[in-house]
Amino acid sequence: MCRLFAITSDNPLSPQVAINALDIMREGHDGSGVGLFLRDLGGPFEEIKDAPILSGIFTESGLKRLDMYMMELGFMTKYKISIKIPKTTPPGIPKRDFYLIRAYEYPEEWENCSQDALFDRLLDIRLTLRHMGEEKEDMIVFSFWPDVIMIKEIGDPMQVAKYLNLDRRELKARVIMAQGRQNTNYAINLYACHPFFLQGFSTMTNGENTAFIPIREYLLSRDFPGYTGYQSDSEVFTHILHYTMKTLGLGIEAYKHVITPLNDADLDPHPDRDFLGHLRNTCRRLIIDGPNCVIGCLTDHSMFMVQDRKKLRPGVVGGRPGLFAFSSEICGLDAAIPDRDKARDFQPMHLDTVVIGPDRREIHLCRQTEKLPRLH
Amino acid sequence: MPSNRKITPSTLSVTDLPWQILWDKDRCTLCGQCTAVCPVQAIEPAVFRKRIVNTVLNVTADISDAHTVYYGIRQKTDPAYRCVGCATCQMVCPNDAIKPARGDDFDKLRFHMNRGGQPRRRGGRRNVPGSLLDRIKFIRISMLTDPALDAGRHEFELRTLLGRVLPPEQNLAFLRENGWIPPVREIYPLIIGGMSFGALSPNMWEGLQLGIAYLNEELNMPVRISTGEGGCPPRLLRSRFLKYVILQVASGYFGWDEIIHALPDMKEDPCAIEIKYGQGAKPGDGGLLMWHKVNQLIAAIRGVPPGINLPSPPTHQTKYSIEESVAKMIQSMYMATGFRVPVYPKISATSTAMAVLNNLTRNDYAAGLAIDGEDGGTGAAYHVSMNHMGHPIASNIRDAYLTLVAVGKQNEIPIFAGGGIGKTGNLAANAAALIMLGASGIQIGKYVMQAAAGCVGSENDRCNICNLGLCPKGITSQDPRLYRRLDVDDVAQRVVDLFLSFDTELKKIVAPLGRSTALPIGMSDALGIDDRHAADRLQIQYVV
Structure with a gap:
């Protein structure tokens, strides 16, 4: 089983905070990998919030191919973090040539692009790079998006963090999601490592999704290029979120109604029963099944957590205004925010969606049985 | 049955039928429920003639024989009245004296289910047991x-x-x-x-x-x-x-x-x-x-x-x-x-x-x-x-x-x-x-x-x-x-x-x-x- 930790803070934090929390919870993961998602970046990235950042792992020849490709498109490097790799690689971590975190300047001709078109092009480039990398096994691309950095690697999270020296001045973020990986259903493949990312939406999941195959078939048949990959059964959670919010234009409160709709007994007295009834019918192939705790981040930097229909996975929420965290276990929360009011910690239950908005002032709990907010 | 009975192409023996009625004379109470209930009238009450030969040890004495009758059940062999194996007779029999049994030979009835040029029609299902x-x-x-x-x-x-x-x-x-x-x-x-x-x-x-x-x-x-x-x-x-x-x-x-x-x-x-x-x-x-x-x-x-x-x-x-x-x-x-x-x-x-x-x-x-x-x-x-x-x-x-x-x-x-x-x-x-x-x-x-x-x-x-x-x-x-x-x-x-x-x-x-x-x-x-x-x-x- 994976272990998850996510934190949102007024002050930019080092990813080491999340790594430490994962390390505390190490009994719950086998140290077969780590995935990190950083957003609302601090440090040098603070000044270049609009610049798309490419995160990935490259071989020397892959990097050359990347540079050629990006130059051809007209992208110029604006800023990069150089991760100097120590000469000796610890056991369990593969030897890589380059871990890339590079912010680009958009090509000039893109200036008049609408935001939607821009975002589609960014997705297109990420997918092209991914395909190029898969062909020659020289690039692995995690994200290409403004104000977002992703790092994934095989190995024990703490060892990987030390090896890559992630606790560095220039790598800080206000929103951090981290996953300590349990290598279970699929071969070790970094594309199977959470968190997953698509056009500003990111999620990571604890558990197994037994409805994976029909959901994958449904997403693949939506005719949207970003719905691809699926090396992990958890990737569909990100894509369903994207589909719910971007394609259907619904709010995060509706996400849980898509993946785990209410049963009749709860739906009948619901003030939005007509709408939810239709949502349940039309999005039926997106209903997840199996024990899952999903933690994610939205385009506005909100963070959320939802549980499966039966709440079969652990997940706890705690913190204080300005600093909140989600964790698979309370010990992870203790490691990251020891000086919080622990009496206010709580575990979201089977009907709950917990959202911490971009202002990080309070925890917003919406229960599925409550009326949905009006869409703007 | 006379040995010179007319044999037609569709004359079948009980063995040629897919289902054969097994009837136990000793158990039968002759209540007649089975014949009454048979949906296709495949069985009928019948009179069976039986000869009993009395042999004696004294070689000079004459051997005598006697003819008796008993009543029982007879299965029809006319394709129109063939037993369909429904076992309703068995269900109603108070003494478990009768039951249909599937014949162990390839039945010949199937070649004669088209009298008058009418191919066989039936209800039910495809006759393939597995799935x-x-x-x-x-x-x-x-x-x-x-x-x-x-x-x-x-x-x-x-x-x-x-x-x-x-x-x-x-x-x-x-x-x-x-x-x-x-x-x-x-x-x-x-x-x-x-x-x-x-x-x-x-x-x-x-x-x-x-x-x-x-x-x-x-x-x-x-x-x-x-x-x-x-x-x-x-x-x-x-x-x-x-x-x-x-x-x-x-x-x-x-x-x-x-x-x-x-x-x-x-x-x-x-x-x-x-x-x-x-x-x-x-x-x-x-x-x-x-x-x-x-x-x-x-x-x-x-x-x-x-x-x-x-x-x-x-x-x-x-x-x-x-x-x-x-x-x-x-x-x-x-x-x-x-x-x-x-x-x-x-x-x-x-x-x-x-x-x-x-x-x-x-x-x-x-x-x-x-x-x-x-x-x-x-x-x-x-x-x-x-x-x-x-x-x-x-x-x-x-x-x-x-x-x-x-x-x-x-x-x-x-x-x-x-x-x-x-x-x-x-x-x-x-x-x-x-x-x-x-x-x-x-x-x-x-x-x-x-x-x-x-x-x-x-x-x-x-x-x-x-x-x-x-x-x-x-x-x-x-x-x-x-x-x-x-x-x-x-x-x-x-x-x-x-x-x-x-x-x-x-x-x-x-x-x-x-x-x-x-x-x-x-x-x-x-x-x-x-x-x-x-x-x-x-x-x-x-x-x-």
Whole structure:
């Protein structure tokens, strides 16, 4: 089983905070990998919030191919973090040539692009790079998006963090999601490592999704290029979120109604029963099944957590205004925010969606049985 | 028997028959119940002459003999009166003195079942005992994450949708703009398929309806039943129970006059309307109710004179092609019911089913597609149609589902599978396998007759005289002397038993797979089979 930790803070934090929390919870993961998602970046990235950042792992020849490709498109490097790799690689971590975190300047001709078109092009480039990398096994691309950095690697999270020296001045973020990986259903493949990312939406999941195959078939048949990959059964959670919010234009409160709709007994007295009834019918192939705790981040930097229909996975929420965290276990929360009011910690239950908005002032709990907010 | 008795080509011995009556003289009380009850008069009371020779030790004395008679049972060998193996004689015998036994030789009767040039017609099923569905295993047991689900204690949502479901974007937009959204019913995935009033006896029909009403109203299980092509009793049409009923229209349009006239008086809309274009047991053949069963009641409901054969034509006569037929009929039915009732076609499984399905994907009114496989049953059909025509259900359903996946409409047009599901008794396993291959729901007919009413028919050509109205259990008879054997309440009770036990078994299958929040439609990764070719064909795992 994976272990998850996510934190949102007024002050930019080092990813080491999340790594430490994962390390505390190490009994719950086998140290077969780590995935990190950083957003609302601090440090040098603070000044270049609009610049798309490419995160990935490259071989020397892959990097050359990347540079050629990006130059051809007209992208110029604006800023990069150089991760100097120590000469000796610890056991369990593969030897890589380059871990890339590079912010680009958009090509000039893109200036008049609408935001939607821009975002589609960014997705297109990420997918092209991914395909190029898969062909020659020289690039692995995690994200290409403004104000977002992703790092994934095989190995024990703490060892990987030390090896890559992630606790560095220039790598800080206000929103951090981290996953300590349990290598279970699929071969070790970094594309199977959470968190997953698509056009500003990111999620990571604890558990197994037994409805994976029909959901994958449904997403693949939506005719949207970003719905691809699926090396992990958890990737569909990100894509369903994207589909719910971007394609259907619904709010995060509706996400849980898509993946785990209410049963009749709860739906009948619901003030939005007509709408939810239709949502349940039309999005039926997106209903997840199996024990899952999903933690994610939205385009506005909100963070959320939802549980499966039966709440079969652990997940706890705690913190204080300005600093909140989600964790698979309370010990992870203790490691990251020891000086919080622990009496206010709580575990979201089977009907709950917990959202911490971009202002990080309070925890917003919406229960599925409550009326949905009006869409703007 | 004189040795010079005339031997005709169709003169058969008892050994030439598939079923032989074993009668025990010592146990028989000569009560005559067996001969009275035999539906085909295969046995008759007989007088047997017996010679007893008295031999004596004294060689000078004369040997004498005596002739006596005894009474007993004789089996007829005339093909018209052959034993059908129903074992009703055994059921009524107070002393277990009689029973039919299957002959161990290849019967010769089959070559003589065409007197007058009439090929054999019968009811029942295809005479092939096995089922590929039984070989499909559920292999994806959720051992990865604990705790596993508990079939007995957890909440399960095992319902399915019947009706055209719009794509989410379109549906939500129509909801905002007050556009027309096709009617969709949320129902239990096991449906009682079309068995007409006429094919079934009044008691059987009433028992089924009663059971369905109980399941819905007392047990909150939204089970639905199709009428088959034979109309619907007027009182049911005007009752609140109509919402549990799928009205079937087929090429004979039997009973539709009554239905159309009842439309203004309907308190509830029917669940759906099923337009039958084909039946798995006899593809390309229309329905057939033989004259034996067309009594006054049936004739009145169907709007025909009594005592005549009622063959529905193979095609809907007023249309030129299935595309046109499907489109126009679906639209007409929607219009007749105020666009509030889902309308869908039922076809027999066929290699051309995908063409029909593709056509439906472009018809925004099509509420689903029911596909009936070769193992389906029928009340009456030509033997050759039943045994040799048709397409297996598994690959047809899989192809249909994958066709919908390819165009992204797998949630929009539900596919219902019928035909031989549970033919060996494994109803829940067969149903779950088809659901995971892509069916949204399952239709059963024969299984209900067997489980709810004790039909004795089998895949080994036992009984199968539904067509003649001679059903020894009273299930498919219109003769009150026969159907009074069937108690309406008992049938209803068995319908309830059947569905409750099915529900438990279905949970016992889906729970270990980690599924409980939605019916696992298309969860093909859970399936495996020990046949490489079948695995490849169905795109499931090959396991040994």
